[in-house]
Amino acid sequence: MNNDLKRLALHVLTDRTLSLGRDMLTVAAAALDGGATVIQLRDKTASTRLLIEEAVALRALTRERGALLIVNDRIDVALAVDADGAHVGQDDMPAALARQLLGPERILGVSAGNLEEAAEAVIAGADYLGVGPIYATASKADAGQPQGTVLLSQLASRHALPLIAIGGINIANTREVIQAGATGIAVISAVVSAPDITAATHDLRQIVLAELYGHERGS
Amino acid sequence: MNNDLKRLALHVLTDRTLSLGRDMLTVAAAALDGGATVIQLRDKTASTRLLIEEAVALRALTRERGALLIVNDRIDVALAVDADGAHVGQDDMPAALARQLLGPERILGVSAGNLEEAAEAVIAGADYLGVGPIYATASKADAGQPQGTVLLSQLASRHALPLIAIGGINIANTREVIQAGATGIAVISAVVSAPDITAATHDLRQIVLAELYGHERGS
């Protein structure tokens, strides 16, 4: 079993507006209880000061639980709190610049919505691709047109790096994105809007890992 | 004449909404023609991608003109474009973290609205203080209560570093802020909203330099 791949299996993105009033740290802790392997801090409206406070708290929590912390967009925040990495989209810092600032050791994730963006991201030094949006989603207002699973299949045949499906991923379609070539999933509302965050995360994790590696014992 | 001090004499902050429809680069070029010594890129609503594009353009322009480029809030953008420094406010990254990321060579400016914030900024490694708001201003929605020139006088007697007055600074009150102890001024609307940006900048510069060093010959 590829341990690096497994560590990128289940990304939970924070979202203050979709969390049913529960605070970010509570949501993240519950998701980690359910087996999230990555917490991605994503907060496009917070001041930098608030982002730093959130990131410091999530850094302590993820370190304690042996999970990864990845910061969306903000390379400065990722560096300031010693996050494991950063994720940049097509409206964020160009990936090659992000790689320069992060250095060679930290994880760089890059969003790719088509083959060309994916190829550019690989050249720029991405460690994984966030591929999507796969399905229609209301969670990210800035997401593009849904791509279906075709893009995942095409990328899986072209690139060896981890492919993380994002955009409308939920319990009903996780199996098909992994079968199409994704090596992990990134979710927002499927976890942060769930009444039982831990259970929702656990169920998603089981599907991902069962498809990738066969069912985990005792879980 | 202290050359470092003179280089921090006249900061012009960019503002897309107050520039009467003129684009950022046009405004900055006109301000540099008038003798602005610092362009501070401040754009709280732009995506990181757009910020980088703006910063790259301003970096080329300021380098060509021998002026400084300082990036507001975004240490990642400052590093990515090799800006001369960054400026952080009380809602931005804590100054000590900003200093760590910027390293010892780049300029770090820190906003201070009272004596305590100023003392903390000095300890954290600020190279200059942005002191204010001195007067009431509509340019920065997040500015605090106007401090008048008293805070400048108090800080000038306590700290040796450059004090840049900000908040409602214009042609009518520049002399009094310099006399109160400011070693420079930072303006937004007094320059970017002026019909003749170059003339407005020139006039402000002449007052600052005349008060600090006596009138420049031939200007």
Ligand code: NI
């Ligand atoms: Ni003159």
